Amino acid sequence: MARKPGPGHNSGETLETPTAAKRLRSLVERIERLEEERKALSSDIKDIYAEAKSAGFDTKVVRMLIRIRKMDAAVVKEQETLLDVYKRALDGSGSEDL
Protein backbone atom coordinates (compact mmCIF):
# COMPACT_ATOMS: atom_id res chain seq x y z
CA MET A 1 0.00 0.00 0.00
CA ALA A 2 1.24 3.44 -0.88
CA ARG A 3 2.19 5.68 2.02
CA LYS A 4 -0.50 8.06 3.02
CA PRO A 5 0.46 11.68 3.66
CA GLY A 6 -0.91 11.70 7.15
CA PRO A 7 -3.60 10.32 9.38
CA GLY A 8 -6.97 10.42 7.70
CA HIS A 9 -5.81 12.90 5.16
CA ASN A 10 -7.82 13.88 2.19
CA SER A 11 -9.51 10.59 1.40
CA GLY A 12 -6.44 9.13 -0.19
CA GLU A 13 -5.43 12.15 -2.23
CA THR A 14 -2.11 13.82 -1.60
CA LEU A 15 -2.41 17.29 -0.13
CA GLU A 16 -0.73 18.83 -3.13
CA THR A 17 -3.35 17.69 -5.58
CA PRO A 18 -4.97 20.52 -7.56
CA THR A 19 -8.45 19.42 -6.65
CA ALA A 20 -7.51 19.40 -2.97
CA ALA A 21 -6.16 22.93 -3.26
CA LYS A 22 -9.31 23.99 -5.00
CA ARG A 23 -11.46 22.36 -2.38
CA LEU A 24 -9.49 24.01 0.37
CA ARG A 25 -9.85 27.37 -1.28
CA SER A 26 -13.56 26.92 -1.52
CA LEU A 27 -13.84 26.00 2.15
CA VAL A 28 -11.77 28.97 3.20
CA GLU A 29 -13.81 31.35 1.15
CA ARG A 30 -17.08 30.02 2.45
CA ILE A 31 -15.87 30.44 6.00
CA GLU A 32 -14.64 33.94 5.33
CA ARG A 33 -17.95 34.85 3.81
CA LEU A 34 -19.88 33.63 6.81
CA GLU A 35 -17.50 35.37 9.18
CA GLU A 36 -18.13 38.61 7.39
CA GLU A 37 -21.86 38.21 7.73
CA ARG A 38 -21.44 37.39 11.38
CA LYS A 39 -19.36 40.47 11.87
CA ALA A 40 -22.01 42.56 10.20
CA LEU A 41 -24.59 41.20 12.60
CA SER A 42 -22.37 42.07 15.56
CA SER A 43 -22.17 45.54 14.20
CA ASP A 44 -25.94 45.74 13.93
CA ILE A 45 -26.31 44.59 17.52
CA LYS A 46 -23.85 47.21 18.62
CA ASP A 47 -25.91 49.82 16.82
CA ILE A 48 -29.03 48.78 18.66
CA TYR A 49 -27.26 49.10 21.98
CA ALA A 50 -26.20 52.57 20.96
CA GLU A 51 -29.79 53.32 20.08
CA ALA A 52 -30.92 52.00 23.45
CA LYS A 53 -28.41 54.18 25.16
CA SER A 54 -29.59 57.31 23.38
CA ALA A 55 -33.12 56.37 24.37
CA GLY A 56 -31.96 56.60 27.96
CA PHE A 57 -31.61 52.93 28.78
CA ASP A 58 -28.67 51.62 30.69
CA THR A 59 -27.01 49.20 28.30
CA LYS A 60 -25.63 47.21 31.17
CA VAL A 61 -29.13 46.57 32.40
CA VAL A 62 -30.33 45.70 28.92
CA ARG A 63 -27.54 43.16 28.58
CA MET A 64 -28.49 41.70 31.90
CA LEU A 65 -32.11 41.41 30.84
CA ILE A 66 -31.14 39.52 27.74
CA ARG A 67 -28.86 37.23 29.69
CA ILE A 68 -31.65 36.45 32.15
CA ARG A 69 -34.13 35.78 29.38
CA LYS A 70 -31.65 33.40 27.82
CA MET A 71 -31.25 31.54 31.09
CA ASP A 72 -35.00 31.41 31.51
CA ALA A 73 -35.39 29.98 28.06
CA ALA A 74 -32.79 27.35 28.87
CA VAL A 75 -34.65 26.45 32.06
CA VAL A 76 -37.93 26.10 30.20
CA LYS A 77 -36.26 23.93 27.62
CA GLU A 78 -34.78 21.75 30.31
CA GLN A 79 -38.17 21.34 31.89
CA GLU A 80 -39.75 20.42 28.60
CA THR A 81 -37.04 17.87 27.98
CA LEU A 82 -37.70 16.45 31.40
CA LEU A 83 -41.40 16.28 30.64
CA ASP A 84 -40.63 14.44 27.45
CA VAL A 85 -38.59 11.94 29.36
CA TYR A 86 -41.45 11.36 31.76
CA LYS A 87 -43.98 11.03 28.97
CA ARG A 88 -41.79 8.53 27.14
CA ALA A 89 -41.33 6.61 30.32
CA LEU A 90 -45.07 6.49 30.89
CA ASP A 91 -45.89 5.60 27.30
CA GLY A 92 -43.35 2.85 27.29
CA SER A 93 -44.09 1.57 30.75
CA GLY A 94 -46.15 -1.37 29.46
CA SER A 95 -43.69 -2.81 27.00
CA GLU A 96 -40.29 -1.28 27.64
CA ASP A 97 -37.77 -2.13 30.26
CA LEU A 98 -37.25 1.50 31.06
Next chain:
Amino acid sequence: MARKPGPGHNSGETLETPTAAKRLRSLVERIERLEEERKALSSDIKDIYAEAKSAGFDTKVVRMLIRIRKMDAAVVKEQETLLDVYKRALDGSGSEDL
Protein backbone atom coordinates in the same frame (compact mmCIF):
# COMPACT_ATOMS: atom_id res chain seq x y z
CA MET B 1 -39.57 68.95 41.98
CA ALA B 2 -40.50 65.50 40.75
CA ARG B 3 -37.99 62.74 41.21
CA LYS B 4 -36.04 61.97 38.12
CA PRO B 5 -35.24 58.34 37.36
CA GLY B 6 -31.63 59.06 36.63
CA PRO B 7 -29.30 61.38 34.79
CA GLY B 8 -30.41 61.95 31.23
CA HIS B 9 -32.74 59.02 31.35
CA ASN B 10 -35.40 58.38 28.85
CA SER B 11 -35.95 61.87 27.55
CA GLY B 12 -37.90 63.02 30.56
CA GLU B 13 -40.11 59.97 30.90
CA THR B 14 -39.98 57.87 33.99
CA LEU B 15 -38.53 54.46 33.45
CA GLU B 16 -41.77 52.81 34.43
CA THR B 17 -43.79 54.43 31.69
CA PRO B 18 -45.65 51.96 29.45
CA THR B 19 -44.15 53.40 26.29
CA ALA B 20 -40.67 53.05 27.75
CA ALA B 21 -41.33 49.44 28.61
CA LYS B 22 -42.63 48.83 25.13
CA ARG B 23 -39.61 50.46 23.60
CA LEU B 24 -37.31 48.43 25.76
CA ARG B 25 -39.08 45.26 24.80
CA SER B 26 -38.70 46.09 21.16
CA LEU B 27 -34.97 46.73 21.54
CA VAL B 28 -34.46 43.52 23.44
CA GLU B 29 -36.30 41.48 20.87
CA ARG B 30 -34.39 42.99 17.99
CA ILE B 31 -31.14 42.19 19.71
CA GLU B 32 -32.22 38.67 20.47
CA ARG B 33 -33.23 38.16 16.88
CA LEU B 34 -29.85 39.30 15.61
CA GLU B 35 -28.04 37.20 18.17
CA GLU B 36 -29.92 34.17 16.97
CA GLU B 37 -28.90 34.84 13.41
CA ARG B 38 -25.34 35.31 14.50
CA LYS B 39 -25.43 32.07 16.39
CA ALA B 40 -26.76 30.31 13.32
CA LEU B 41 -23.85 31.65 11.32
CA SER B 42 -21.41 30.39 13.92
CA SER B 43 -23.03 27.03 13.63
CA ASP B 44 -22.68 27.12 9.86
CA ILE B 45 -19.01 27.95 10.19
CA LYS B 46 -18.57 25.09 12.59
CA ASP B 47 -20.22 22.80 10.07
CA ILE B 48 -17.80 23.84 7.38
CA TYR B 49 -14.87 23.09 9.64
CA ALA B 50 -16.34 19.66 10.24
CA GLU B 51 -16.72 19.24 6.51
CA ALA B 52 -13.11 20.27 6.00
CA LYS B 53 -12.03 17.79 8.59
CA SER B 54 -13.83 14.92 6.96
CA ALA B 55 -12.28 15.97 3.66
CA GLY B 56 -8.93 15.30 5.30
CA PHE B 57 -7.88 18.86 6.07
CA ASP B 58 -6.35 19.79 9.36
CA THR B 59 -8.74 22.32 10.85
CA LYS B 60 -5.92 23.91 12.76
CA VAL B 61 -4.17 24.65 9.51
CA VAL B 62 -7.35 25.96 7.96
CA ARG B 63 -7.84 28.30 10.88
CA MET B 64 -4.27 29.45 10.54
CA LEU B 65 -4.71 30.15 6.85
CA ILE B 66 -7.75 32.25 7.50
CA ARG B 67 -6.00 34.11 10.27
CA ILE B 68 -3.04 34.89 8.02
CA ARG B 69 -5.29 36.07 5.22
CA LYS B 70 -7.07 38.35 7.63
CA MET B 71 -3.84 39.80 8.94
CA ASP B 72 -2.54 40.29 5.41
CA ALA B 73 -5.61 42.20 4.44
CA ALA B 74 -5.26 44.37 7.51
CA VAL B 75 -1.63 45.13 6.71
CA VAL B 76 -2.47 46.10 3.17
CA LYS B 77 -5.23 48.34 4.37
CA GLU B 78 -2.98 50.05 6.89
CA GLN B 79 -0.30 50.59 4.29
CA GLU B 80 -2.79 52.15 1.95
CA THR B 81 -3.89 54.50 4.69
CA LEU B 82 -0.28 55.39 5.34
CA LEU B 83 0.28 56.08 1.65
CA ASP B 84 -2.73 58.34 1.70
CA VAL B 85 -1.23 60.28 4.55
CA TYR B 86 2.02 60.67 2.69
CA LYS B 87 0.27 61.74 -0.47
CA ARG B 88 -1.72 64.34 1.40
CA ALA B 89 1.47 65.61 3.01
CA LEU B 90 3.13 65.97 -0.38
CA ASP B 91 0.12 67.64 -1.93
CA GLY B 92 -0.05 70.03 0.97
CA SER B 93 3.60 71.00 0.68
CA GLY B 94 3.00 72.66 -2.70
CA SER B 95 -0.16 74.53 -1.81
CA GLU B 96 -1.22 75.96 1.50
CA ASP B 97 -4.89 75.66 0.61
CA LEU B 98 -5.21 72.18 1.96
Next chain:
Amino acid sequence: MARKPGPGHNSGETLETPTAAKRLRSLVERIERLEEERKALSSDIKDIYAEAKSAGFDTKVVRMLIRIRKMDAAVVKEQETLLDVYKRALDGSGSEDL
Protein backbone atom coordinates in the same frame (compact mmCIF):
# COMPACT_ATOMS: atom_id res chain seq x y z
CA MET C 1 -13.24 14.40 57.41
CA ALA C 2 -12.50 18.07 57.87
CA ARG C 3 -14.43 20.48 55.73
CA LYS C 4 -12.56 21.54 52.67
CA PRO C 5 -12.68 25.23 51.74
CA GLY C 6 -13.56 24.55 48.15
CA PRO C 7 -12.82 22.34 45.18
CA GLY C 8 -9.11 21.82 44.71
CA HIS C 9 -8.30 24.74 46.89
CA ASN C 10 -4.94 25.37 48.35
CA SER C 11 -3.58 21.85 48.36
CA GLY C 12 -5.64 20.78 51.30
CA GLU C 13 -5.03 23.79 53.50
CA THR C 14 -7.87 25.94 54.64
CA LEU C 15 -7.90 29.36 53.08
CA GLU C 16 -7.49 31.06 56.42
CA THR C 17 -4.21 29.36 57.21
CA PRO C 18 -1.36 31.78 57.99
CA THR C 19 0.90 30.25 55.37
CA ALA C 20 -1.82 30.62 52.75
CA ALA C 21 -2.28 34.24 53.69
CA LYS C 22 1.43 34.78 53.49
CA ARG C 23 1.62 33.10 50.12
CA LEU C 24 -1.23 35.20 48.83
CA ARG C 25 0.41 38.33 50.08
CA SER C 26 3.61 37.42 48.30
CA LEU C 27 1.79 36.78 45.03
CA VAL C 28 -0.09 40.05 45.26
CA GLU C 29 3.05 42.00 45.95
CA ARG C 30 4.92 40.43 43.08
CA ILE C 31 2.08 41.28 40.74
CA GLU C 32 1.91 44.83 42.01
CA ARG C 33 5.62 45.20 41.55
CA LEU C 34 5.48 44.03 37.94
CA GLU C 35 2.50 46.26 37.25
CA GLU C 36 4.45 49.22 38.48
CA GLU C 37 7.33 48.39 36.19
CA ARG C 38 4.95 48.01 33.32
CA LYS C 39 3.42 51.35 34.07
CA ALA C 40 6.86 52.92 34.12
CA LEU C 41 7.57 51.50 30.69
CA SER C 42 4.33 52.95 29.38
CA SER C 43 5.46 56.26 30.71
CA ASP C 44 8.80 55.93 28.94
CA ILE C 45 7.05 55.16 25.69
CA LYS C 46 4.90 58.19 26.14
CA ASP C 47 8.02 60.30 26.61
CA ILE C 48 9.50 59.05 23.36
CA TYR C 49 6.36 59.97 21.50
CA ALA C 50 6.63 63.44 22.97
CA GLU C 51 10.24 63.57 21.87
CA ALA C 52 9.25 62.46 18.38
CA LYS C 53 6.64 65.16 18.26
CA SER C 54 9.06 67.91 19.22
CA ALA C 55 11.43 66.56 16.57
CA GLY C 56 8.72 67.37 14.06
CA PHE C 57 7.34 63.91 13.45
CA ASP C 58 3.65 63.26 13.24
CA THR C 59 3.00 60.89 16.12
CA LYS C 60 0.00 59.49 14.33
CA VAL C 61 2.22 58.38 11.49
CA VAL C 62 4.79 56.98 13.89
CA ARG C 63 2.10 54.95 15.61
CA MET C 64 0.89 53.69 12.27
CA LEU C 65 4.41 52.66 11.26
CA ILE C 66 4.85 50.70 14.44
CA ARG C 67 1.46 49.10 14.05
CA ILE C 68 2.25 48.00 10.51
CA ARG C 69 5.62 46.63 11.51
CA LYS C 70 3.99 44.68 14.30
CA MET C 71 1.39 43.22 11.99
CA ASP C 72 4.02 42.35 9.42
CA ALA C 73 6.07 40.53 12.00
CA ALA C 74 3.01 38.64 13.16
CA VAL C 75 2.17 37.58 9.61
CA VAL C 76 5.71 36.37 9.02
CA LYS C 77 5.68 34.46 12.26
CA GLU C 78 2.38 32.82 11.44
CA GLN C 79 3.59 31.86 8.00
CA GLU C 80 6.71 30.31 9.46
CA THR C 81 4.59 28.30 11.85
CA LEU C 82 2.46 27.19 8.95
CA LEU C 83 5.57 26.15 7.00
CA ASP C 84 6.71 24.16 9.99
CA VAL C 85 3.42 22.34 10.03
CA TYR C 86 3.76 21.52 6.34
CA LYS C 87 7.33 20.36 6.77
CA ARG C 88 6.35 18.08 9.60
CA ALA C 89 3.55 16.68 7.50
CA LEU C 90 5.95 15.94 4.67
CA ASP C 91 8.55 14.47 6.98
CA GLY C 92 5.91 12.34 8.57
CA SER C 93 4.73 10.99 5.24
CA GLY C 94 7.99 9.13 4.70
CA SER C 95 8.44 7.77 8.19
CA GLU C 96 5.80 6.83 10.68
CA ASP C 97 8.11 7.40 13.63
CA LEU C 98 7.14 11.00 14.06
Next chain:
Amino acid sequence: MARKPGPGHNSGETLETPTAAKRLRSLVERIERLEEERKALSSDIKDIYAEAKSAGFDTKVVRMLIRIRKMDAAVVKEQETLLDVYKRALDGSGSEDL
Protein backbone atom coordinates in the same frame (compact mmCIF):
# COMPACT_ATOMS: atom_id res chain seq x y z
CA MET D 1 10.60 82.24 2.56
CA ALA D 2 11.08 78.65 1.49
CA ARG D 3 8.06 76.40 1.71
CA LYS D 4 8.04 74.21 4.74
CA PRO D 5 6.86 70.63 4.36
CA GLY D 6 4.22 71.00 6.98
CA PRO D 7 3.34 72.74 10.23
CA GLY D 8 6.17 72.57 12.71
CA HIS D 9 7.83 69.75 10.89
CA ASN D 10 11.22 68.51 11.70
CA SER D 11 12.90 71.68 12.82
CA GLY D 12 13.33 73.04 9.33
CA GLU D 13 14.54 69.83 7.71
CA THR D 14 12.54 68.22 4.98
CA LEU D 15 11.01 64.93 5.97
CA GLU D 16 12.97 63.08 3.33
CA THR D 17 16.33 64.03 4.75
CA PRO D 18 18.58 61.04 5.59
CA THR D 19 19.15 62.25 9.11
CA ALA D 20 15.42 62.58 9.65
CA ALA D 21 14.91 59.03 8.44
CA LYS D 22 17.65 57.85 10.73
CA ARG D 23 16.18 59.71 13.65
CA LEU D 24 12.76 58.30 12.96
CA ARG D 25 14.17 54.82 12.76
CA SER D 26 15.85 55.28 16.10
CA LEU D 27 12.66 56.50 17.72
CA VAL D 28 10.64 53.64 16.33
CA GLU D 29 13.15 51.08 17.50
CA ARG D 30 13.30 52.53 20.98
CA ILE D 31 9.55 52.41 21.23
CA GLU D 32 9.42 48.88 19.94
CA ARG D 33 12.05 47.84 22.43
CA LEU D 34 10.11 49.27 25.33
CA GLU D 35 6.89 47.72 24.09
CA GLU D 36 8.59 44.35 24.03
CA GLU D 37 9.71 44.77 27.61
CA ARG D 38 6.25 45.80 28.60
CA LYS D 39 4.83 42.78 26.89
CA ALA D 40 7.30 40.56 28.73
CA LEU D 41 6.12 42.03 32.00
CA SER D 42 2.51 41.33 31.10
CA SER D 43 3.54 37.79 30.40
CA ASP D 44 5.25 37.54 33.78
CA ILE D 45 2.12 38.82 35.48
CA LYS D 46 0.09 36.25 33.66
CA ASP D 47 2.45 33.57 34.86
CA ILE D 48 2.00 34.64 38.45
CA TYR D 49 -1.75 34.45 38.09
CA ALA D 50 -1.32 30.94 36.76
CA GLU D 51 0.89 30.16 39.74
CA ALA D 52 -1.72 31.58 42.09
CA LYS D 53 -4.33 29.43 40.44
CA SER D 54 -2.31 26.24 40.87
CA ALA D 55 -1.81 27.23 44.50
CA GLY D 56 -5.57 27.09 44.84
CA PHE D 57 -6.36 30.78 44.78
CA ASP D 58 -9.21 32.17 42.77
CA THR D 59 -7.60 34.53 40.29
CA LYS D 60 -10.73 36.60 40.13
CA VAL D 61 -10.47 37.26 43.83
CA VAL D 62 -6.78 38.03 43.56
CA ARG D 63 -7.49 40.58 40.86
CA MET D 64 -10.14 42.11 43.03
CA LEU D 65 -7.75 42.36 45.94
CA ILE D 66 -5.22 44.17 43.84
CA ARG D 67 -7.86 46.49 42.48
CA ILE D 68 -9.03 47.33 45.98
CA ARG D 69 -5.51 47.94 47.20
CA LYS D 70 -5.00 50.29 44.29
CA MET D 71 -8.14 52.19 45.18
CA ASP D 72 -7.10 52.34 48.80
CA ALA D 73 -3.76 53.77 47.81
CA ALA D 74 -5.53 56.37 45.73
CA VAL D 75 -7.76 57.28 48.64
CA VAL D 76 -4.80 57.67 50.97
CA LYS D 77 -3.08 59.84 48.41
CA GLU D 78 -6.17 61.98 48.08
CA GLN D 79 -6.37 62.38 51.81
CA GLU D 80 -2.73 63.37 52.00
CA THR D 81 -3.27 65.92 49.29
CA LEU D 82 -6.22 67.25 51.17
CA LEU D 83 -4.13 67.50 54.31
CA ASP D 84 -1.53 69.41 52.37
CA VAL D 85 -4.16 71.82 51.21
CA TYR D 86 -5.34 72.34 54.78
CA LYS D 87 -1.81 72.81 56.03
CA ARG D 88 -1.05 75.32 53.34
CA ALA D 89 -4.26 77.13 54.13
CA LEU D 90 -3.36 77.32 57.80
CA ASP D 91 0.18 78.40 57.13
CA GLY D 92 -1.02 81.10 54.82
CA SER D 93 -3.98 82.12 56.95
CA GLY D 94 -2.25 85.28 58.15
CA SER D 95 -1.44 86.72 54.77
CA GLU D 96 -3.65 85.04 52.18
CA ASP D 97 -7.24 85.77 51.28
CA LEU D 98 -8.11 82.11 51.31
Next chain:
DNA sequence: TCCCATACGGACAAAC
Protein backbone atom coordinates in the same frame (compact mmCIF):
# COMPACT_ATOMS: atom_id res chain seq x y z
C1' DT E 1 -10.50 73.22 27.25
C1' DC E 2 -13.58 69.61 25.89
C1' DC E 3 -14.92 65.85 22.84
C1' DC E 4 -13.72 62.01 19.85
C1' DA E 5 -11.05 58.13 18.34
C1' DT E 6 -7.89 54.78 19.32
C1' DA E 7 -5.36 51.33 22.19
C1' DC E 8 -4.90 48.53 26.30
C1' DG E 9 -6.12 45.27 29.71
C1' DG E 10 -9.68 42.34 31.87
C1' DA E 11 -13.81 39.40 31.80
C1' DC E 12 -16.39 36.11 29.50
C1' DA E 13 -17.59 32.45 26.35
C1' DA E 14 -16.44 28.99 22.89
C1' DA E 15 -13.48 25.47 20.73
C1' DC E 16 -10.49 21.78 21.14
Next chain:
DNA sequence: GTTTGTCCGTATGGGA
Protein backbone atom coordinates in the same frame (compact mmCIF):
# COMPACT_ATOMS: atom_id res chain seq x y z
C1' DG F 1 -9.08 22.03 31.60
C1' DT F 2 -6.47 24.77 28.61
C1' DT F 3 -6.34 27.83 25.17
C1' DT F 4 -8.22 30.99 21.82
C1' DG F 5 -11.37 34.57 20.36
C1' DT F 6 -14.74 38.23 21.39
C1' DC F 7 -16.59 41.95 23.93
C1' DC F 8 -16.70 45.74 27.22
C1' DG F 9 -14.82 49.31 29.99
C1' DT F 10 -11.17 52.40 30.69
C1' DA F 11 -7.07 55.24 29.89
C1' DT F 12 -4.51 57.92 26.66
C1' DG F 13 -3.72 61.09 22.90
C1' DG F 14 -5.24 64.16 18.99
C1' DG F 15 -8.19 67.71 17.14
C1' DA F 16 -11.75 71.34 17.32
